[in-house]
Amino acid sequence: MKLEIKNVTKTFKEKIAVNNFSMELQSGECVGLIGPNGAGKSTLIKVISDIIDPQAGEVLLNGKKISKMKREIGYLPQYPNFFHWMTAKETLTFMGKLSGLQKEELTNSIPEILTKVGLRGEENSKVGTFSGGMKQRLGIAQALLHKPSLIVMDEPVSALDPIGRREVLNLIEEIKKDTTILLSTHILGDAEEICERFVIIKNGTKIEDTTITELLNRNSKNKLNVEITAKDQKWIDVVKKLPYVKEIEVIGHKVQIKVENIEKNKNMLLENALEHKVDIVKFEINNDTLEEIFLKLVVKE
């Protein structure tokens, strides 16, 4: 399996939603498509799942046009909206048959997939009575049912409460062992948890395509986080004068200190603090969280 997105451009009236976007996806990968709201994530996902046609460029799966390869794609919409009058089992039968599955296959695979997504026992409940999390899980079930080689998910967890989110994340963690996944989200923590590779998109343009470890390494910059109590605020002025301190940033009781060499200077700074009898609450090496890196990437320019 290989998914190629080649120079895809999609505009709505004057607004450019996706601008000359290219990327490749290999078998077994799990890629998170992240970007702020309105960055063009959903549009791109819709182009990939052949819901909308791009103005320029193409999407190929195994070298063939995506519109000819629908059998190989499992798509989970942002708000899976099934026929509310169908039961869970009927929904899966309907979607499965539309994907070309036979009745015999379905009688075996539907109970199996319902167990997998934790909807066992709800087979005969109407979809209209389902909660958001249950609908999302049913959505995942229908995307997996025909065993596609690629699963495309549009914001699979963004609309869910913490419990629903946890359930769905665990489920994705589970299914990613045997399929290739492309998912979009604007919640970094979720992407960090399930994906190894990130593609960051802003204003329809790809601004970053990297792995999480690389991103974190690249962004750790000799910084220390120190949290002190209010009475020791004057110590900050002392720190400012230290020769090895390059930069200092104060956010409430938290002080972010950039030093010349983290290995050598961190203990010196700690000693200095102890000398001044500073009441230390927290003392740590700063690693930018994914969120901070994301904000930096997206907000700059």
Added chain:
Amino acid sequence: MNKFIVLIKKEFVQMVRDFKVIWLPIVFIFLGITQPIVTHYLPSILGALGGGQGITIDPSMTAQKGGEVLASTLGSQFDQLGLMILAISMMGIIQTDKANGMLAFILTRPVTVISYIAGKIVSNYLIAAFSVAIGYFASYLYVNYLFTDVPFSHMITALVFYLVWVLFIVSFTTMISTIFNSQGIIALISIVFLIGCRIIVGLSTVIDFVNSASMSKHAMEVLITGSVNSKAIDNALVTLVWIVLILFVTNYWIANKKFNHE
């Protein structure tokens, strides 16, 4: 072909769950029996209400032939209230799928647009034709009971002609439902256009030739005169051409994803 069957089956299950298979035939049965009953009993009703002094009821009215009454069931009931009910019951045929994203969702599966549209039209036509036919039969029974007998062969021929017009109604409403996004607009356009077609029948022979509503007039003629108008077959063929054209436009609209308006 397989997908087409799946989609038709889904439509039927939905109609059963919505009770459409029950209420639509019932509505048409009421429409069907109204005409013969009202025509027959109107003089007695007026007399019983006591407002009859000074009013002379044309005796030819109650002495109508059965065929004429059955024809006016088609012309005065089915082509007016019946047509509106059909259009309103089908205004969401594609529009609801567009609105809740199911259309896009279904099309992410290996399903051709043609089998989707065919599934919609065939299933909705079957229910519409069934309702019209059953209402018409009810009317036929009352007409035979209250007026003179209508020959069975005339009754069937007229029904076949009328069902061609119903097929046009279903296809046209489907196309409008594909193109427009508001149910109100869909119902309005469909009703105004279809009733408009029906009203202009008889104004000019040229328009009648391309007007699918002429099929309804031909059906009425069979019932009243007992003979088939030579233009009826031509009209049926023209109507089929219109339907193919309508299907083509609907298919074009969905296949080119014009229903995604963002």
